[in-house]
Amino acid sequence: MSELETNSQDELRDLYRDLILDHAKNPRHFGKLQDATHYADGINPLCGDKLRLYLRIDSSDSITAASFEGSGCAISVASASLLTETIAGSNVSSATAYFRTVTNRLTRSQSQPVDSSDIDIGKIRALDGVREFPARVKCATLAWHALSAAMQQHSTPASTE
Ligand code: ZN
Numbered sequence: 001m002s003e004l005e006t007n008s009q010d011e012l013r014d015l016y017r018d019l020i021l022d023h024a025k026n027p028r029h030f031g032k033l034q035d036a037t038h039y040a041d042g043i044n045p046l047c048g049d050k051l052r053l054y055l056r057i058d059s060s061d062s063i064t065a066a067s068f069e070g071s072g073c074a075i076s077v078a079s080a081s082l083l084t085e086t087i088a089g090s091n092v093s094s095a096t097a098y099f100r101t102v103t104n105r106l107t108r109s110q111s112q113p114v115d116s117s118d119i120d121i122g123k124i125r126a127l128d129g130v131r132e133f134p135a136r137v138k139c140a141t142l143a144w145h146a147l148s149a150a151m152q153q154h155s156t157p158a159s160t161e
Helices: 003-013 017-025 074-087 092-107 122-132 134-151
Strands: 038-044 049-057 063-071
Touching (some): 017 074, 038 134, 049 074, 049 134, 063 074, 074 092, 074 122, 074 134, 092 122, 092 134, 122 134
Antiparallel strands (some): 038 049, 049 063
16 A cells, blocks of 8 residues: 555544545446536646536526546545535535635634635535645545536636646
8 A cells, every 4th residue: 555545544534534435435426417518627636636527507507417527535536526415406606605615614724714604514514624634625625626617617627736
């Protein structure tokens, strides 16, 4: 086993392990989305995480379906899985609020309050543990950057760099 894998497992022990590992092992909404209206690629070169996020957005800006495919570390896969569960059935403005909330929660300093009063952060709170491991924050935010790019129909891949 490589040193990197060993370190990852040590870190995972201190995360919200059960929920993260459950989503990493059994990702929800995994696979290409038929009839997707939007998609974007996310790449995290530091870890080797690659994913493509698919959205189906109707004419009233409702996100009627979301899925992802790709490969990456447990945190990146779990985060993408939690993302699809969180935003499916939501709308573009709520998904944007989720994007801002997740990236803010993961990158803020511990002392700053976060205003997430307008959305239900629910299970995505599980990602908060990643804050303790700055090197893994980009793994956790990758799918969310892809979400933001997909909603804006950016033609270039979203990158954490
Ligand atoms: Zn990763």
